[in-house]
Amino acid sequence: GVDVGTGSAVVVDIGGGSVELTVGSAAGATLTRSLKIGVIRLTERFRASDPLSKRDDRDMTQYVTEAIAEPIAQIRALGFDRVIGTSGTILSLGALASGETRSADDEVRNLRVPTKQFRRVREELTALNLTERLRVPGLDPRRADLIVAGAVLFDTILKALDVSEVTLCGLSLREGLALDYIHRNRTKVAKVEQYPDVRRRSVIELAERCNYSAAHAGQVARIALSLFDQTVATHGLDRQEREWLEYAALLHDIGVHISFARHHKHSYYLVKHGDLRGFEPDEAAVIALTTRYHRRATPKKTHPGYSDLSPSLRRTVRTLAALLRLAEGLDRSHGQSVSDVIVSPVDDAYFIRLGAHGDTELELWAAQRHVAPLEQVLGRPIRFEFLGRTAEPLGPPPGRERPSEAPSVAESSGS
Known part of the structure; x- marks a missing residue:
């Protein structure tokens, strides 16, 4: 995870069906929004061409911009100190944006990546077809078909937030729910x-x-x-x-x-x-x-x-x-x-x-x-x-108050 200290952070979690935007601190969340603009939805709606055409790129960007306008305005009004990106899609983009040939499962967690690097990754990925994306070093082949929509989506969100860098986090909403359950049900x-x-x-x-x-x-x-x-x-x-x-x-x-x-x-x-x-x-x-x-x-x-x-x-x-x-x-x-x-x-x-x-x-x-x-x-x-019998009785005689605890007895055979 990422320690936000005493500050406030925006957490962006990109999934297949939705995007989760959360503002909060170590004390808890102050704003949570779930938007139905996940990478699978965007891919099915806009990617008629491969590589992505300029028209599809423009239409997808406009669609995402309109969908995030209200929650982004609320987030900017609240104020925040940093942006944290979670989920497999963002970690994969972060691995490429970091400029090294390492996968999302390697040392990208807690890495700070300039947002301009995500813009560069977006431009590179939208210019490639699926066969070419499968050969990109550091990109998980299982994400090659959806990574274009993920790149457009994340870059558009970062531009709307007007931030200079993103901190990558290996724990996503799923792990957060698990940790919250553990905390509440110790x-x-x-x-x-x-x-x-x-x-x-x-x-x-x-x-x-x-x-x-x-x-x-x-x-x-x-x-x-x-x-x-x-x-x-x-x-x-x-x-x-x-x-x-x-x-x-x-x-x-x-x-x-x-x-x-x-x-x-x-x-x-x-x-x-x-x-x-x-x-x-x-x-x-x-x-x-x-x-x-x-x-x-x-x-x-x-x-x-x-x-x-x-x-x-x-x-x-x-x-x-x-x-x-x-x-x-x-x-x-x-x-x-x-x-x-x-x-x-x-x-x-x-x-x-x-x-x-x-x-x-x-x-x-x-x-x-x-x-x-x-x-x-x-x-x-x-x-x-x-x-x-032993010389001193350890259990109570009949009729006396029963003790709350008693000495151990020999274990039964096979138990």
Whole structure:
């Protein structure tokens, strides 16, 4: 870009369909005008001959002069310190006007070029036919057919502005819009950098809009994924379903944003209608239903939404919801007191050994209460035992206020 400092500048951006004239400073724009006299429009309207005839040159100049008369008068009344030229057309003309055989992509940005040099380029280009223009050193062959109209247009604007030089800028209106968007949406841009995957970013944004508990949701997700990975030989689901489970775990409690009572149903509604980007309708439905069944009732064919799924997806919901229900129970206190979950098949049962670094009485009670759906899915009874505890509890005992932050826990396998 070009630093205009404390002064005022006129920015000229020539496109195929229009010309943008802007007056402003570092603080912002004071005048913007868009004129439908782009190089494609002028070429189609006036260039009946090649090389450009003197009559077509004269008619095009007159047409442009009349089109820019009003905005140029306003610009001159406002006053300005410099003229900045942007866009591929102006950079190409600037490369030729600078008198060196370098392209517009080379070191022409921020270069100051006398306006008389653009007049010279105009006279040279209007005298050449297309074949001859294609051989001009430094001219992009892709612009050879439109550069004549661009030369006439830009020279006419410079003459009306009555300036002695132009500063070339490699950033045009398109880049300016992008930079303005970044400036106005720093939080969103930071979120894109933090979560480049649109699906994950969409889930996190929905969770944050609903003021979710990140520590609790993250703990439930880690436990759920660990349970998924260690029982995959039995349930047979793959990476896609694993991803759905993680997102459902992150979103399972967002219904509390509406009310705690029936928050599982509120979570279902928010996920279902939360405009999750990048998900197929069936995927969003599975995630929403998995959050719906993390507490209270288990899936039934009579339930709206669930009954609409195919048999295979209904089985997926039953499995994911059972895993999520148990994982949520293992952080019932929201204290993240369970540090490890080790699942071992022993004879006809599963033993789940829990590593703990705090009071897990409430977690054990909730796990035993909510394990039945997973036992049905896996076809085996499940028993719990502890691997041991640290001397000082890090999580809150049942009934105490939940902390806003909690210590990290071991990552689940494969997450």
